Amino acid sequence: MTAAILTQRLTKSYGKQRGIVDLDLEVPPGRVFGFLGPNGAGKSTTIRVLLDLIRPTTGHASVLGLDCRRDSLAIRRRTGYLPGELSFYPRLSGHETLRYFANLRGGVQRGYVDDLCRRLDFDAGRRVADLSTGNKRKLGLIQAFMHRPDLLILDEPTSGLDPLVQHEFYHLVREAREAGQTVFLSSHVLPEAQRVCDMVAFVREGTLVAIEDVGALAGRAIREIEVTFAAPVPAAAFLGVSGVTAVVENGAEASRGAGSSTLRLTVSGSLDAAVKKLAQFEVVTMTSREPDLEDVFLALYGDRMGHAGPAAPGAVGKEDAGHVA
Amino acid sequence: MLHDSFLKTLRDQARNLLTWSVGVVAYVAMLMAVYPSISKSAGRLQGYIDNLPAALRAAFLGPSGDFTSPTGYINTELLSWLAPIVFIAFAIGVAGRALAGEEEDGTLSLLLAYPVSRRRLVLQKFAALTALVSAIGAAFWASLAIATAIVGTPVGAGSIFAAVLLFTLLALAIGSVTLATGAATGSRSAGTAVGAGVAVAMYLLNTLAQINAAAHPYRVLSLFYYSGGTTPLGRGLAGVDVTVLVCTTLALLAATVLLFERRDVRV
Ligand SMILES: Nc1ncnc2c1ncn2[C@@H]1O[C@H](COP(=O)(O)OP(=O)(O)O)[C@@H](O)[C@H]1O
Numbered sequence A: 001m002t003a004a005i006l007t008q009r010l011t012k013s014y015g016k017q018r019g020i021v022d023l024d025l026e027v028p029p030g031r032v033f034g035f036l037g038p039n040g041a042g043k044s045t046t047i048r049v050l051l052d053l054i055r056p057t058t059g060h061a062s063v064l065g066l067d068c069r070r071d072s073l074a075i076r077r078r079t080g081y082l083p084g085e086l087s088f089y090p091r092l093s094g095h096e097t098l099r100y101f102a103n104l105r106g107g108v109q110r111g112y113v114d115d116l117c118r119r120l121d122f123d124a125g126r127r128v129a130d131l132s133t134g135n136k137r138k139l140g141l142i143q144a145f146m147h148r149p150d151l152l153i154l155d156e157p158t159s160g161l162d163p164l165v166q167h168e169f170y171h172l173v174r175e176a177r178e179a180g181q182t183v184f185l186s187s188h189v190l191p192e193a194q195r196v197c198d199m200v201a202f203v204r205e206g207t208l209v210a211i212e213d214v215g216a217l218a219g220r221a222i223r224e225i226e227v228t229f230a231a232p233v234p235a236a237a238f239l240g241v242s243g244v245t246a247v248v249e250n251g252a253e254a255s256r257g258a259g260s261s262t263l264r265l266t267v268s269g270s271l272d273a274a275v276k277k278l279a280q281f282e283v284v285t286m287t288s289r290e291p292d293l294e295d296v297f298l299a300l301y302g303d304r305m306g307h308a309g310p311a312a313p314g315a316v317g318k319e320d321a322g323h324v325a
Numbered sequence B: 001m002l003h004d005s006f007l008k009t010l011r012d013q014a015r016n017l018l019t020w021s022v023g024v025v026a027y028v029a030m031l032m033a034v035y036p037s038i039s040k041s042a043g044r045l046q047g048y049i050d051n052l053p054a055a056l057r058a059a060f061l062g063p064s065g066d067f068t069s070p071t072g073y074i075n076t077e078l079l080s081w082l083a084p085i086v087f088i089a090f091a092i093g094v095a096g097r098a099l100a101g102e103e104e105d106g107t108l109s110l111l112l113a114y115p116v117s118r119r120r121l122v123l124q125k126f127a128a129l130t131a132l133v134s135a136i137g138a139a140f141w142a143s144l145a146i147a148t149a150i151v152g153t154p155v156g157a158g159s160i161f162a163a164v165l166l167f168t169l170l171a172l173a174i175g176s177v178t179l180a181t182g183a184a185t186g187s188r189s190a191g192t193a194v195g196a197g198v199a200v201a202m203y204l205l206n207t208l209a210q211i212n213a214a215a216h217p218y219r220v221l222s223l224f225y226y227s228g229g230t231t232p233l234g235r236g237l238a239g240v241d242v243t244v245l246v247c248t249t250l251a252l253l254a255a256t257v258l259l260f261e262r263r264d265v266r267v
């Protein structure tokens, strides 16, 4: 089967500024594919090349088996797009906006559009100028889905959506997959991608770090735990503890070399061993949070990214000097 | 009116068009209302004008120095400077918003993700520009033809039509400069500035050529030369004038398509 999206050594530079570098990406058809990376990684740049909004410096990209430059019109006919930076015509109402875009497409079913408005709880009677960011996002989603395209390209679709609408959005994505549509969505939060995607690609500083099945990722879930102790504890105490991939001394006294009253542990997979080790000390508070993507990258692919320092599993690190002071 | 980008642009500009048209009609009506009293004191006024230095007279009234005949009056008060400014300012405003405006507003990224080719979008925006400038022309022509008929001045509707058509073509040519610059840069202010700059430079060149022998040969470089300069009424419609104005516009339109097709769309 032809790939829904295929890029080969795709490079885009903005003058001296890096956009993406030699990106090789293959998105199989009929899947929900997450394109993950921190801000500035090159996600929007890649997407805009796919839609022929910007032109690659070198390399090649095809969508649905069609060349992104030559066959762009055919591609755009079969694609729905939600831009990351979304603007509509402020003087048009939601209805008018959707009618205009439906006319530009042709073949949009009115009933389905109304259906989408209802499901996302979107009031199409209001003028765009009076819509909140979240409501504009809904309008963006509706216009992307309304013609049931073969491929949906959604740039950070859930940013600015409230949780209830996010939930409905996930439903829409699953339905699209069941209907055989391909969904390519970018995100900078891992849990969201894990929730809806079958596969994820990690991109960082313009290059692809890894492509993974989400199932395979689950067993290696990364958590970050910040623990405050009654007395300073040396970071080294957690070296070699199963699952702990990094320890950072985070307390005020960290620079004095006698350990720290606050440690930040990055744990991969089961928390069991780390918790049992923690129990040997007097713990005052403990908070756990989803780590940001950069930390996930370091934990999962630190070796692959050729990163020096606290990237290797079990490494001990200190916060930047500025942070410690 | 939301069928395509052509109709949507007309819809977006409807209020703007109405404002300009009302202004044009009101000014024409006011000007023609005072003409009878001007023509009564014609002798004194013309005597005063004849005593002005020749260069000044030529610059403001054209080579004939005619102010008090109906044709001279309309040329001086309306067509030598006001009409070109109105037509051109309106055209530049519409053309600047057409492509660069959408790009600056951020709507172009979504629009061009639809199955609309860049060439087609340029052509639709240009068609809208043409329709809008023509509408101003129609308002201008109709109000002037009616007003001159009411006042009973012997200026034919056909001769007014010729002058207005030349202005419309002139404004489309200058508007195309703005369209092309906006398409090439994505900047509305760049398009506006270049369009206005070209218009002012060409106007000055044409005026200078009327009073300065050294500049005279260069008048052919000014589009105002082909739109009748300071005395459009009574010039008639010459094939060469129309051809130069239309061909300039078409060349700029082709350039707009080429420049726009090659560019990265800004976020
Ligand atoms: N128009 C532009 N001009 C210059 N640099 C740009 C432009 N667009 C993006 N970049 C740069 O390219 C890199 C990738 O940006 P982007 O694709 O928007 O990242 P993401 O969508 O992953 O946040 C960033 O470093 C950004 O600064």
Ligand SMILES: [Mg+2]
Pocket (backbone or CB within 6 Å): A040, A043, A044, A045, A084, A155
């Ligand atoms: Mg982005």
